[in-house]
Amino acid sequence: MTSQPPDSAAPAVQVADLSVELGGRLILRGVDLQVRQGAVVAVLGTNGSGKSTLIRTVVGLLPAARGQVRLFGTPVPRFRQWKRIGYVPQRITAAGGVPATVYEVVSSGLLSQRRLFTPMHASGKRAVEDALQIVDMADRRKDAVAELSGGQQQRVLIARALVSDPELLVLDEPTAGVDLASQQIFADAIRDRVARGTTVVMVSHDLGPMDALIDRSVVLRRGRIVYDGPPHASQTHAHVHHSHGGDEPGWLTS
Amino acid sequence: MTMFQLEFMQRALIAGLLTGLSAPAIGTYLVQRRLSLMGDGIGHIAITGVALGLLTGTAPVFTAVIVSIAGATAIELVRARGKASGDVALALLFYGGIAGGVLLIGLAGQGAATLNTYLFGSLTTVSSSDLYVVVGLAVTVLVVAIGLGPQLFAVCQDEEFARVTGLRVQLLNLLIAVMAAVTVTVAMRTVGLLLVSALMVVPVATAQQITRSFRSTFVTACIIGVVACLAGIVTSYNANVAPGATIVVLALAGFVVAATAGTLIRRRQGRVAPLADAEPEVGVPVPEPHVVSAGHPHAHNPQCGHTKVEHDDHVDYVHDGHLHAAHGDHWDEH
Ligand SMILES: Nc1ncnc2c1ncn2[C@@H]1O[C@H](COP(=O)(O)OP(=O)(O)OP(=O)(O)O)[C@@H](O)[C@H]1O
Numbered sequence: 001m002t003s004q005p006p007d008s009a010a011p012a013v014q015v016a017d018l019s020v021e022l023g024g025r026l027i028l029r030g031v032d033l034q035v036r037q038g039a040v041v042a043v044l045g046t047n048g049s050g051k052s053t054l055i056r057t058v059v060g061l062l063p064a065a066r067g068q069v070r071l072f073g074t075p076v077p078r079f080r081q082w083k084r085i086g087y088v089p090q091r092i093t094a095a096g097g098v099p100a101t102v103y104e105v106v107s108s109g110l111l112s113q114r115r116l117f118t119p120m121h122a123s124g125k126r127a128v129e130d131a132l133q134i135v136d137m138a139d140r141r142k143d144a145v146a147e148l149s150g151g152q153q154q155r156v157l158i159a160r161a162l163v164s165d166p167e168l169l170v171l172d173e174p175t176a177g178v179d180l181a182s183q184q185i186f187a188d189a190i191r192d193r194v195a196r197g198t199t200v201v202m203v204s205h206d207l208g209p210m211d212a213l214i215d216r217s218v219v220l221r222r223g224r225i226v227y228d229g230p231p232h233a234s235q236t237h238a239h240v241h242h243s244h245g246g247d248e249p250g251w252l253t254s
Numbered sequence: 255m256t257m258f259q260l261e262f263m264q265r266a267l268i269a270g271l272l273t274g275l276s277a278p279a280i281g282t283y284l285v286q287r288r289l290s291l292m293g294d295g296i297g298h299i300a301i302t303g304v305a306l307g308l309l310t311g312t313a314p315v316f317t318a319v320i321v322s323i324a325g326a327t328a329i330e331l332v333r334a335r336g337k338a339s340g341d342v343a344l345a346l347l348f349y350g351g352i353a354g355g356v357l358l359i360g361l362a363g364q365g366a367a368t369l370n371t372y373l374f375g376s377l378t379t380v381s382s383s384d385l386y387v388v389v390g391l392a393v394t395v396l397v398v399a400i401g402l403g404p405q406l407f408a409v410c411q412d413e414e415f416a417r418v419t420g421l422r423v424q425l426l427n428l429l430i431a432v433m434a435a436v437t438v439t440v441a442m443r444t445v446g447l448l449l450v451s452a453l454m455v456v457p458v459a460t461a462q463q464i465t466r467s468f469r470s471t472f473v474t475a476c477i478i479g480v481v482a483c484l485a486g487i488v489t490s491y492n493a494n495v496a497p498g499a500t501i502v503v504l505a506l507a508g509f510v511v512a513a514t515a516g517t518l519i520r521r522r523q524g525r526v527a528p529l530a531d532a533e534p535e536v537g538v539p540v541p542e543p544h545v546v547s548a549g550h551p552h553a554h555n556p557q558c559g560h561t562k563v564e565h566d567d568h569v570d571y572v573h574d575g576h577l578h579a580a581h582g583d584h585w586d587e588h
Pocket residue numbers: 022023025027045046047048049050051052053054090
């Protein structure tokens with residue numbers, strides 16, 4: 001991280017008093033959030049609590065009705081260094097009206113670094129191969145995306161976000177529908193990047209193998225942040241850790 | 255003297271070649287965005303443009319380019335603002351365009367014969383100045399469609415993601431609409447305004463029968479477009495039939511052949527390559543979830559006092575809110 005621009009000290013994401021309106025309703029109300037560089041933050045909350053709305057506003061897809069979002073110190077409407085951002089949207093189908101291969105879709109993740117009217121560099125091709133390896137889709141690179149299963153398509157979208165080696169990963173339920181083995185591979189890839197200083201903001205209902213990487217969680221309820229702090233304390237675990245420890249009193253013995 | 259030495263036939267073939275290339279090139283992006291009928295919509299608007307040219311005594315090709323670019327921009331803006339879905343926006347322009355055209359033609363006092371040359375194409379009347387315009391426009395379309403291919407692909411594939419990679423999505427969408435408008439006017443003299451959409455969509459649909467990638471669909475569609483156009487022009491000269499209709503009928507015949515061939519090829523491949531479930535199952539997890547109860551010093555037995563529950567071929571014991579079943583040397587959570 002030697003060739004960092006002077007704003008390297010700026011938080012990766014800075015959300016100040018953010019309100020967002022959709023269809024005439026306030027979906028987010030006065031959200032404040034700071035994510036320092038290198039942090040791994042989980043955004044939690046029930047369906048409809050505004051997680052995707054927050055994520056989509058952070059990457060500039062939705063306008064702020066009030067307040068402001070800054071990425072690496074620059075307000076989003078003026079932000080231009082999109083190659084520093086990797087984004088996985090929530091469950092959109094990866095297919096259009098014309099067939100497209102896994103390789104072609106993953107390559108589109110490199111467009112932020114590509115000049116107009118020029119072909120892809122050799123380094124770009126290598127990056128695509130690496131990203132395909134990470135999600136274990138290298139042998140499907142010539143297959144049409146529309147012919148993949150939902151979880152496989154999700155893995156393609158993850159590869160598309162990872163391929164540009166961004167400094168900030170913004171992930172909206174990236175591993176929904178992805179099997180445990182692939183989630184583990186994905187978590188390992190994220191761990192490598194976090195070790196190199198990558199910042200991660202991710203929404204997930206089931207963190208799975210990512211659990212160990214999270215160093216902070218934020219809980220949304222009806223468009224407000226109701227918890228912001230260390231992980232676990234906040235989470236209502238669906239699965240209760242159950243054990244019959246030998247020294248645990250209070251149960252019958254034969 | 256063969257037909258290829260006739261000057262008007264040479265012009266016709268050049269115009270056909272360029273239409274055959276540019277219509278499927280831009281059509282691939284329209285199909286990708288599921289706006290297949292956009293070409294048809296612009297074709298209808300262009301009728302108003304042609305009529306405006308006839309009324310004012312300006313070159314109809316020129317007024318058609320201007321009016322159809324304006325119409326295509328309007329379609330795009332209506333769609334982007336979310337005021338109407340893509341197909342409703344198209345329908346509005348369809349009707350506005352054709353009604354306006356017929357009205358203006360009536361005002362200009364020109365008969366159906368003049369309009370017909372633009373509706374169904376008339377290659378034999380392509381003048382050399384017409385040809386220069388057609389060449390210029392078609393080359394522009396091809397340079398953009400190929401040069402900006404990756405960017406246009408990304409925008410058509412996933413608009414939101416494209417925005418987050420920093421692409422000027424609105425501008426690129428507008429560019430596609432404008433290029434579609436230009437292509438329509440290029441094709442006006444070859445296949446005509448009513449059939450131009452066919453040449454934007456049918457070769458792409460045909461290519462899709464045998465391709466898997468976007469790039470190969472693009473290239474194959476262009477090849478099919480060129481072949482259909484050139485063959486259509488030659489046929490129409492020999493059989494003395496309308497070129498536009500001949501081109502489209504040939505393109506459709508190509509689709510039928512490709513669809514049949516595609517089905518046969520896939521069936522053949524299916525027979526040669528084993529189906530996924532014919533492969534040996536390696537590393538497939540056991541179907542039932544197998545959760546071992548951690549640290550379970552108690553050994554259940556029929557007399558231990560825990561409630562017994564029949565479960566398929568074995569007995570579960572209700573224990574601390576869980577169901578436990580014997581499995582080898584340990585206890586499973588059931
Ligand atoms: N385009 C829209 N117009 C109007 N309301 C919307 C729109 N998109 C989302 N909403 C509303 O905003 C609220 C928050 O939606 P959001 O997608 O942010 O939820 P979420 O927390 O991501 O939920 P999930 O866990 O299901 O992904 C919901 O109540 C939803 O109905």
